[in-house]
Amino acid sequence: MSARRGLPTERAIGRRAFKQVWISAVVWSLAFGATVAASALSYVSTFPDQASRDQIARTTSTDAGISILFGPVAAINTVGGYTVYKTFVFLTTIGAVWGLLVATKLLRGEEDTGRWQLTLSGGTRASRATAATLVALGAAVGVVFTGTTLITALAGRNPDVAFGVGETVLYGVSIAIAPAVFVAVGALTSQLGRSRRLATGLGMGALGVSFVVRMIADSSSSTKWLLWLTPFGWTERVRPFSENNAWPLLLAAAAVAILVWVSLVLAARRDAGAGALASRDVAAPRSFGLRTPVGLVVRHETPVLVAWCVGVAAGAFALGIVAKVASGSLPSSFNDTLDKFGVQGTFVRQYFGVAFLLLATVVALVPASQVGAASEEETSGRLVQVLAQPARRGRLLSGRLALAAVAIAVAGLLGGLFGWLGAATQGVDPGLGAMLGAGLNVVPTALAVLGIGAVAVAIRPRTATYAVYGVVVWSLLIDLLASLVTGLEWLDHLSLFHYMALAPAQAVDALDVVLTLVLAVALCGIATAIFSRRDVIA
8 A cells, every 4th residue: 555545544543542642631731831830820929029039049959959859949049940940840750651651552552452453454554553643642742732831821921920932932842851752762662562561661660760860960060961861851951941941952852753763663573462572472370369350450450559659658758858948947928828728837747738738639649540440441341351250340340449448548658657757867857646647638538539530430431530630630729729819719619638637737627537438438339339230341
């Protein structure tokens, strides 16, 4: 078939791929843009004059630990510099993980389910189908860039923020570096690994190495040159709103081009379903988890949930280290900002009260992996094969929900423990008991999110993952807006986090905890009942 005759097939592949990712791209573009806008607007209200901004700069700019964890702090006494510092780690890391996961899902994931082989039977070649999918993923990255840039530009129209158009666009491009590069990394690992799990593992390994290299580069002035060796370093080197250096964008573009080219070459040379890396045809049997359907869930999902728990612990440890800054000399306007959240007690307790709101957001996303796995198991047809054996659907779903609930509880405890450990390394002691209690305090809200996701799986499995992400992102944004913007307090009742005390800076209401747990159990029970009675999507 000629290239001209093959074009309609590639267009169809690209449209289908974009249809699968555009919703998540829009959600993250809104979340990214709102995070940037909230950071900039809160900075100008918290530090209204240059003296207060210089004071926070003196507190943070000489702390190597903060640079290692959060990246650039050189221009933190400016609105743009602080905004970059505040959002750098969150946006680049989330963007990189999202880019990697959607790439492996649409490439290697399609091969795992057998749909890729059907696609290739439609008059196209593997390299062209891969290229069409990557074009769609590039468009999704463009959606993230556009949303982030537009919302940042809207915030920049505030005369106190005053972001220029050019530097705002450059900032949006710098944020798009990580997802673009790791889409390309995911494309490459999808050709190397023989399963999506292996492809994702290889990509996550590359992401981890890149992040560690960036941390080492920011540890001292003598290691700054290492920033040129990692995508996170390229984003940092751009330094939007201060230096506005566009040269790292060329390096990022070259890296994406090379990775995509290698991916297309490998796609053209290997068989569908195979991997470029050699794998063993014979391996020792591993019978763990193969006796029951619930055991199989435990076998498949334990590594994912362990990774989530490790991520929560690492994030809590980082927040604990920053407590040193919170215990230092900060302007009174910073106190005013914390007061808007209704937190009380010592300044360190107030800081951890707000910090655990962010940690609660991460823990509330733990159910997303289980909801997504349950949805994918059904929509891919694997659930039908499992239920061909003597297995009850309700028991299978309840087992998955119980596993997720245990992981949520462990993540909450680890959050409290490692938050305390991080603070202790800096000579700050918020109290181990108080921190463990604060960690457990985030568990009921996360369980309520799990219940919402379970109901979504039972009613409409294809939208279940979006429902979980949507509820969590909406609740966080509404809670922040209602707390920081005068006149929007009424919105707070629409957020799940409104019903969670900001421990350890607020007293935990036992009635709220009980009601939240009852709601979570009721939702999971309803979901199990519905799932047991409806037809399975084949």
